[in-house]
Amino acid sequence: MTLFSQNLEDNQPKVGLVLSGGGAKGLAHIGALQVIDSLDIKVDYIGGTSMGAIVGSLYASGYSGKQLDSIFHNLDFEKLINDDIPRASKTFYERENAEKYAITLPFNNFKIQLPSAISRGQNVFNFLSKLTLHVSDVEDFKDLPIPFFCIATNMETGEQTILDKGSLPQAISASGSLPSLFQPVYIGDKVYTDGGVVNNYPVDELRAKGMDIIIGVDVQDGLLSIEELQSAPDILLQINNFRTIKAMKDKSNKTEIYIKPDIKEFNVVSFDKGSTIIKRGKNAAYQKINALLDLTQKQKFKEKSQIQFKDLDSITISKVEITGNKRYTRSYILGKLKLIAGETISYKTFNQGINNLVATNNFESFLYRFKPDTEGYILQAEVRESKNTTYFKVGMHYDDLYKSAALLNLTQKRLLLNNDVASFDLALGDNIRYNFEYFIDKGFYWSVGLKSRFNTFNKSVNSSLILPEEELEITGLNKIDAEIEDFTNQFFLQTLFRRDFRLRAGIQHKRLKITSETFNESETEDEFTFEKSDFFSVFSQLKFDTFDNKYFPNKGFIFDGEFQLYFSSTDYNNNFSEISYAKADLGYAMSFSDRFSVLLDSKGGFKIGEDTNNSLNYAIGGWGNNLINNFVEFYGYDFISLTGNSFVKGSIHFDYELIKKHHISLTANYANVGDNIFENGEWFTEPDYSGYALGYGLESFIGPVEVKYTWSPETKKSIWFFSLGYWF
Numbered sequence: 001m002t003l004f005s006q007n008l009e010d011n012q013p014k015v016g017l018v019l020s021g022g023g024a025k026g027l028a029h030i031g032a033l034q035v036i037d038s039l040d041i042k043v044d045y046i047g048g049t050s051m052g053a054i055v056g057s058l059y060a061s062g063y064s065g066k067q068l069d070s071i072f073h074n075l076d077f078e079k080l081i082n083d084d085i086p087r088a089s090k091t092f093y094e095r096e097n098a099e100k101y102a103i104t105l106p107f108n109n110f111k112i113q114l115p116s117a118i119s120r121g122q123n124v125f126n127f128l129s130k131l132t133l134h135v136s137d138v139e140d141f142k143d144l145p146i147p148f149f150c151i152a153t154n155m156e157t158g159e160q161t162i163l164d165k166g167s168l169p170q171a172i173s174a175s176g177s178l179p180s181l182f183q184p185v186y187i188g189d190k191v192y193t194d195g196g197v198v199n200n201y202p203v204d205e206l207r208a209k210g211m212d213i214i215i216g217v218d219v220q221d222g223l224l225s226i227e228e229l230q231s232a233p234d235i236l237l238q239i240n241n242f243r244t245i246k247a248m249k250d251k252s253n254k255t256e257i258y259i260k261p262d263i264k265e266f267n268v269v270s271f272d273k274g275s276t277i278i279k280r281g282k283n284a285a286y287q288k289i290n291a292l293l294d295l296t297q298k299q300k301f302k303e304k305s306q307i308q309f310k311d312l313d314s315i316t317i318s319k320v321e322i323t324g325n326k327r328y329t330r331s332y333i334l335g336k337l338k339l340i341a342g343e344t345i346s347y348k349t350f351n352q353g354i355n356n357l358v359a360t361n362n363f364e365s366f367l368y369r370f371k372p373d374t375e376g377y378i379l380q381a382e383v384r385e386s387k388n389t390t391y392f393k394v395g396m397h398y399d400d401l402y403k404s405a406a407l408l409n410l411t412q413k414r415l416l417l418n419n420d421v422a423s424f425d426l427a428l429g430d431n432i433r434y435n436f437e438y439f440i441d442k443g444f445y446w447s448v449g450l451k452s453r454f455n456t457f458n459k460s461v462n463s464s465l466i467l468p469e470e471e472l473e474i475t476g477l478n479k480i481d482a483e484i485e486d487f488t489n490q491f492f493l494q495t496l497f498r499r500d501f502r503l504r505a506g507i508q509h510k511r512l513k514i515t516s517e518t519f520n521e522s523e524t525e526d527e528f529t530f531e532k533s534d535f536f537s538v539f540s541q542l543k544f545d546t547f548d549n550k551y552f553p554n555k556g557f558i559f560d561g562e563f564q565l566y567f568s569s570t571d572y573n574n575n576f577s578e579i580s581y582a583k584a585d586l587g588y589a590m591s592f593s594d595r596f597s598v599l600l601d602s603k604g605g606f607k608i609g610e611d612t613n614n615s616l617n618y619a620i621g622g623w624g625n626n627l628i629n630n631f632v633e634f635y636g637y638d639f640i641s642l643t644g645n646s647f648v649k650g651s652i653h654f655d656y657e658l659i660k661k662h663h664i665s666l667t668a669n670y671a672n673v674g675d676n677i678f679e680n681g682e683w684f685t686e687p688d689y690s691g692y693a694l695g696y697g698l699e700s701f702i703g704p705v706e707v708k709y710t711w712s713p714e715t716k717k718s719i720w721f722f723s724l725g726y727w728f
Contacts, residue, residue: 012299016211017043017059018203018255019052021196022219023178023268024277026051027072028261031281032217033065035289039296043215046148047206049195052217053150053175054128057168060148061135069278071131077271080127081181083119088546088556089355092502093439097423099550100395100728101409102702107392120365121173121182122358126351128169129368133315136370136377140165147209150175151195151202155184160198162205163187167369178268186365186384200244203251213295216255217281219263220244257291259284316344316376324383327418328362333383335443336360342375362386362413389413396702397427397725399624401639402457405429407728425728431457435728443496449506451490455628458483461640465619466514466530481518482530486628487511490539505540508564512615512629531615533576536568550625551704552655552663552697553589554597560585566616579609581616581630599653603632606678607645618647620673620689623708625727635669636691636712638719644674648683661699665708668692689714693721702726 017036019029029052036043048056058068078084087095141148141164149164152174163171166187174185174192184193199205200220207214221244252258261284263277270277285292319341322330337353339345357366364384370377395407405427415422417440425435438450460479467480492506514531540563547556561584569576583605591597605618618630622639631640632649651669658664670687677683695708703726711718 013212013295014044014210015042015295015299016045016047016206016209016214017056018201018206018214018216019046019048019056020201020216020218020220021048021050021052021176021194022200022221022263023051024077024270024274025219025261025263025266025268026055027271027274027277028219028263028281028284029055029217030065030068030072031261031278031283032259032285033059034069035065035282035285035292036215037065039292041215041292041296042299043146045206045209045211046146047150047202047209048148048175049151049200049202050176050178051219053172053195057128057148057150057172058131060141060144060146061132061168062145063131072274072278075127077274080123081119081269081271083121083123083358085355085359086352087548087550088500089352090359091356091441091496092543092545093421093437093441094359094361095545095550097411100407100425100726101393102396102725103394105392106388107390107410108388118180119182120358121177121185122354122366124176124182125169125173125367126354128172129370130347132168133370135168137372138168141168141171144168149202149205149209151199151205152177152185152192153195153197155191155193158198160195161190161192162202163192167367170367170369173367181269183364186367186382196244201248201251203254207254213256214254215257215259215292215295216252217259217261217285218248218252219261219281220248221264257288257295259288314344314346315350315370316342317350317379318342318373318375319378321378321380322383323381325385327385327414328383332419332443333357333381339379344376395726395728397723397728399723399727400721401459401622401624401627402427402433402455403430405431405433405728427728431455445495447494449490449492449494449504451492452488454485454487456483456485459639462619462643464643465614465617465640467614480516482514482516483527484628485511485513488628492539500544500546502543502545503541504543506538508535508537508539510535510537514615529572531572531613533572533613533615534570535566535616537564537566539564547587547589552657552699553587553599554591554655556589558585558587569613573613575612577609577611579607579611579613579616581605581607583618583630595657597655599651599655601651601653602649604648604683605630605632605646614643614645617643617645618673619643620647620649620671623693623710623721624723634671634689634691635667635693635708635710636719637689637715642671642673642689644677646675646677646683647671647673648677655697663695663697663699665695665697666693667695667708 046056046060055068135144138144149162150172152161152163154161163175170187174187175195177185178194184191201218203214203216261280263280266273266277317339320339322333325333336357339353354366364386366383368379368381371380389412391411393409393411398404406429408426409423411423413421420440422438427433434454436452440448460481463478463480466482489509490506492504494502494504496502511534512531515527515529517527542561544559547553547558563582565580567578585603587599587601589597589599616629618632619640620632620634621637621641623633623635649669649671651667653665653667655663655665669691671689672683672687673689674682691710691712693708693710695706697704697706706723708721709718710721
């Protein structure tokens with residue numbers, strides 16, 4: 001019986017399937033494959049380029065057209081292409097560092113270098129690796145359920161390469177690495193880019209495999225008219241298409257069943273129109289229904305293998321093999337991946353580990369393959385360490401406290417050690433500020449850090465923050481226009497546990513200067529000085545943070561607790577004694593739909609000690625991030641309006657995303673602020689202060705753009721707050 005079936009197969013025509021490249025337009029291949037499946041046509045060999053290689057390889061691996069439709073229909077292409085790394089995968093330092101800058105560029109040999117591509121393609125590679133895990137033992141692509149090859153372009157020679165052996169996800173990633181969108185892919189000592197550069201429709205190579213009848217799906221661009229050539233990218237695309245379209249005149253004649261979907265109005269990144277593009281592919285295939293029906297009549301032996309499509313829950317990694325690392329040790333890489341050989345982990349956890357490693361930006365690529373063994377899979381990973389160690393970063397910001405500022409940053413990795421980083425921020429604008437950090441990252445071991453920060457701003461502040469009680473009674477002033485300068489230096493040790501907990505402890509020097517020109521009564525001095533002391537302290541901090549977004553959280557939990565003991569001061573006003581401050585922030589974000597989320601937040605703090613120096617007390621009011629000392633935001637009141645040595649605050653924040661990245665918010669906050677409110681029980685009474693805010697927010701490339709209208713029933717006054725860009 002086996003011999004009889006083999007004879008039938010040998011006597012029928014060999015059918016090849018060639019799929020062209022075309023980016024998002026290549027989704028039309030899926031529609032054509034659905035028609036081919038519905039007619040029960042057996043494909044004997046597949047050749048593809050770029051998106052045609054991706055779709056073709058999955059079909060060759062056993063997925064049906066219908067299954068591919070399901071996979072790509074539910075895919076978030078924006079996150080996939082942009083290498084969107086979840087915030088939780090970044091270390092605390094990397095989160096804080098990444099959430100300040102609009103632009104990051106390599107800066108080597110005193111020259112700014114543009115990145116090789118928008119995306120490194122890591123998410124795409126991870127996605128393809130997961131989908132092809134069931135054929136990870138296949139070394140020669142002719143042994144796939146349907147034999148397969150794809151085309152890539154050798155970056156050094158400009159010649160085409162037929163990829164038909166090795167790692168399947170690596171091969172199709174190379175074939176689909178669209179120039180400028182994805183960085184080139186290394187395979188061994190060769191580097192490859194999109195196969196469409198040299199051969200976007202490999203019909204001759206497929207014919208050479210012994211195919212008698214070839215079905216071709218062509219999703220390439222046609223030439224634009226003179227009216228359509230409106231921009232430089234249009235002209236460059238037109239020039240590139242001259243060669244391709246000229247070649248297609250001959251190649252289409254070599255294709256027995258030539259399918260050309262009507263997708264001219266789409267482009268290579270029209271992934272948001274995926275459903276329509278797939279439908280166009282299906283319609284184009286139906287236009288060739290007579291030729292396809294004739295082909296199916298010629299086929300007698302039609303046994304095809306299909307896999308049962310299901311989401312992969314877990315994977316057992318029996319052994320980890322790492323190559324390519326020179327500066328970063330195996331333990332460092334495994335620590336970021338959080339892998340233990342022999343452990344069964346969820347595929348979600350495995351991807352999180354890859355994100356942890358990629359988020360360090362210490363590696364240009366992390367390519368891997370799974371080799372089955374008796375105990376699970378051997379993970380064979382090849383890393384390529386980043387050559388860039390110096391980065392120039394830029395940001396911009398405006399808010400109602402620090403006013404306008406342009407942020408310039410220089411970051412140097414591996415300054416003294418392989419796992420250190422030094423970063424210097426200079427904010428130029430209405431108030432010049434700087435921030436310097438040096439950090440030796442040892443992960444779960446004790447890391448070491450240095451930090452120096454200078455802040456200054458002018459603001460009308462509550463008089464009780466800078467005047468002792470007896471002077472408040474004499475002057476009768478509620479507010480004073482003051483200039484506050486804060487110069488803080490820290491040395492600390494830090495460790496991590498359970499990935500999201502950060503424990504930090506260290507020593508701190510703070511120089512605080514508070515002056516006012518309006519309060520000055522001296523004819524010989526330009527300003528009056530309220531405070532000019534150096535404070536010395538020890539501190540500890542415990543932070544837990546799983547928010548998915550710092551500025552617009554949809555889910556996650558945050559706890560930030562800090563204790564600080566000031567044991568010495570130069571005591572400018574002769575009123576210092578040993579004091580301590582303890583404060584905590586507790587927040588929880590949850591989503592009720594894709595668009596609607598709620599954030600519950602509670603803060604509190606108190607002072608231990610009896611000194612009369614109030615300059616480090618809690619100051620409530622205003623809105624913002626990265627506020628200095630014990631300043632706390634509070635809607636309905638201006639900055640530093642409410643002061644005391646203790647406070648409690650609660651808020652509820654509603655956020656609705658009207659359209660993508662456009663938010664409408666409503667917030668209510670309540671607080672008790674004063675002296676010793678935890679001793680006299682006032683912290684647990686009805687709130688003395690309340691405020692409400694209605695806001696609009698936009699997630700832009702320079703950071704959030706937000707405007708908030710706030711109002712307090714106690715003051716009967718409204719205050720507008722505006723912020724542009726990331727806070728720093």
